[in-house]
Amino acid sequence: MKEGTVIKVSGPLVVARGLTGTNIYDMVRVGVQKLLGEVIEIRSDEYSIQVYEETEGIGPGQPVYPMGEPLSVELGPGLISSIFDGIQRPLDVISLRLGSYIARGAEYTSLDRTKRWHFIPARKSGDNIRPGDILGTVKETALIEHRIMVPQGVEGKVTVVAEDAYTLDDVVAEVETSTGKVSVKMLQKWPVRKPRQVTKKLPPDQPLITGQRVIDTFFPVAKGGTSCVPGPFGSGKTVVQHQLAKWSDADIIVFVGCGERGNEMADVLLSFPELKDPKSHEPLMGRTVLVANTSNMPVAAREASIFTGITIAEYYRDMGYNVALMADSTSRWAEAMREISCRLEEMPGEEGFPTYLGSRLASFYERSGSVVCMGSDAQGEEGRRGSLSIIGAVSPPGGDLSEPVTQATLRTVKVFWSLDDRLASQRHFPAVNWLTSYSLYQQVVGRFVANKIGAGWDENRTKALRVLQRESELEELVRLVGMEALSPEDMLVMETAKMIREDFLHQNAYHELDTYTSLEKQFHMLDVILKFYSKAQDAVDKGVDPLRLMGVPVKDKISNMRLASEGDMETFRRIEGDIARQVDELVEDRAVGI
């Protein structure tokens, strides 16, 4: 491989000559400041390089040093609780060493090489091992046991070290392969643009429980599934993403802040260590990896950040964990692609986005899935299973969902949470529009929940959505002729819809009790509202004035049931009793002519 020379600089794009031996997507260091870049196009002797750092000060004649390998991430203990930039530089270390600003050309290893991890072998010397096998484990955080896996292409008889503390650079196993001895360390590398291998993909069959009522009950996502959250600014995309990162029942969360606000990342960094996992009561940071390439950080590294994040996520999936990746926002990622494409003077597709926008987005979402992992313990249906769910935020310009990024995303993902400006301005959060959103996992999830919580889940969901749909039809009518013109039955529909909206769907992310609701409680909350509805329907049939039904005192209790503590079934039973009694009283009053 030869050194090259810069001949052209245009923003984040640098063209160099003379890099013979360097391949496409290989990394290079550019200029006297040794900025990190990646070769993205080769035309005869001209190598186009996207540079991951601000290129001010780079000029023709400066050297370009080949690195001989594609952009890769370091994988091993120490990933959890870390915060990386788009090309996996440790931002916490950089902040300690270089101060408040991100200096250019910073060269720090992604993972700490001096820290010792307590390695417990899982295999005996003399065992035959194959790729994906678990050699041993390391307690990475209170929540996560890190499983050291045999790298790709390594197969044969193993010699494992004894249980002790080792650094990432220490050899923990030696394998006699057919081509010679291979040393295995706890640290591995993997090129980010290449999906990690699995034995087999399976259709997702379990829900990713998020504790968000509108999501779990109405538009659920499966473990290993994909979903997208498009919405105009201010509609609460980031809050939805943060809520999922906080409360979803994945084992590992990878949060990619891609081209978004610096303060939001600061919020995650400051709040996650204080939030406790609802099950284990350990800090949530103990299961979270952050990749932060905020909007003011270099645009090419933003393009890479998504790949960095998903490769780390795949690595934990391969250990057999349920991983969820949040990407906020994929639109900024697409814009980074557009910017580079524009500098390469490629023929643009829609709205200046490159023609490969759709295929890139699809191949990213396709890296999700519920899988049988690699390794000899992972054969067959009973083997080690992992999943990787992707939740991508989309920021459509002007809230216009017909724009290319949203449309390309919708072609791929299975769940669509459509955030609505109108709901947001009424402070109805999460502002997921129940009429336009959808989930293709609803059957899968319905089956799972029915087994766990009991029948009625799916029926309730269908019933509630029908009421909401009917409400939107009636709203048109009310706008024309007024509420009085409605039949008593329809007035009841309007009232029930309002209860579903205000007492069930509306959820305050900042309220300590309301922020998370278990599936069981969700079921009972909706069930209570629908019980009220059917009871009231009977009463209306018997001639009770719907306005009187709307005034029954139990309604106050219904609107406060969100604050019932988890597992407190007594409250719901009492409310149901009150509903029956109070509605019956009205029916009796009616019968005796009051």
Place this chain on the structure above:
Amino acid sequence: MVFKEYITVKDIFGPLMLIEGVEGVTYGELAEVRLSDGQVRRGRVLEIADSCVLVQVFEGTMGLGRDNVRVKFLGKGLEIGVSPDIIGRVFDGAGRTIDGGPNIIPEKRLNVNGSPINPCARDYPSEFIQTGISSIDGLNPLVRGQKLPIFSGSGLPHARLAAQIARQARVPGSPEGFAVVFAAMGVTFEEANYFISNFQATRAIERAVVFINLAEDPPIERLAVPRMALTVAEYLAYELDMHVLIILTDMINYCEALREVSAARKEVPGRRGYPGYLYTDLAAIYERAGRVKGRKGSITQIPILTMPEDDKTHPVPDLTGYITEGQIILSRDLHLQGIYPPIDILPSLSRLKDKGIGEGRTREDHADISNQLYASYARGKAARELAVILGEGALSPLDLAFVDFTEHCNNEFIKQGEEENRSISQTLDIGWWLLGLLPRKDLKRIRKEYSDKYYRKREE
């Protein structure tokens, strides 16, 4: 240091010039363009290919020719000289003093592009700023280190509002006010003069630094103005420990200058001809607001932009809204009703309010009352729209109460005097007074303990 001078100008088009046969120039470098009549202009290297350099000339290319120009490359980016003496001074868009005072002797020179703040080094903004304006403090509170733009329309009183904020902003309990950095891009003399005389009249000028690029000044200079202003703000905040409020007006003019350069380079345009990198470019400006761990000062940004046709889906307000932490939107409708400040509270938003309000910061009931005021206002507004079609007779007594609430809210909560500086507890008390118009059981967003404490039914 000796710099080579080049006379090899090849092309001049729009605000750009192409120079041939250049050696050793780097991307982003500052160029000095000297005309034969002695004029000096400055430019920035936008692209270099082999020995051809594309330079964007800040003062415009008028009067430049292929044979009356000598170009020097200075081996560094655009810089601004700073020292404590800049406080109280007025500069033009090129960073020269225009207030008749002595020239600044810089203590140091700083690159105007700054560097991105490491997200790890950011401190989350959480100190409530009392602006004295109810519709901001009560519903969309501003915190130190936030970037909160004002989305306005032509003819709306955004300048008065911004000046009022600059005058009144205080952190309750902390004696010092804010230092104000004011950057005007392509505004009229009258508007710039309004701010300057306002600052002078209130003596705010003693803690202000002003950059003025008027409508008649070179448009490309507008690309440098916010960067210079922010560099000064960072100097004041992080080196002189001041709390800085920076007002950038009008961002639309900035974006148009950017579009002009992009069009001259024949780049593939994004929406409405704005370049595809508009988001990234705006982010580089807005993200320079914030708080940094271990530093005393802070930078709070209030960019102002007039939305063409009051359309918030126009690319500039749209992308701004995606970067900033909320927005204050002005309403033509309220303005026509004579309500000042005409803040449209429903689409306005402050994303950072949750950590800045509540017990110990403002008052324990702040979050609930703000949610409730919103919800009730939205309901009243919807009911009023219905009444417009169907007549008031079609509304239920409860809906009428909400319509009435909305009216009172416009006139008692949103409307206030330009000199009226309300404390946060005054603002919240007005909120409770208004909620007294509504039955208590319809105030679902308020925790029981707070309505027990503050709610008083209002008998008319």
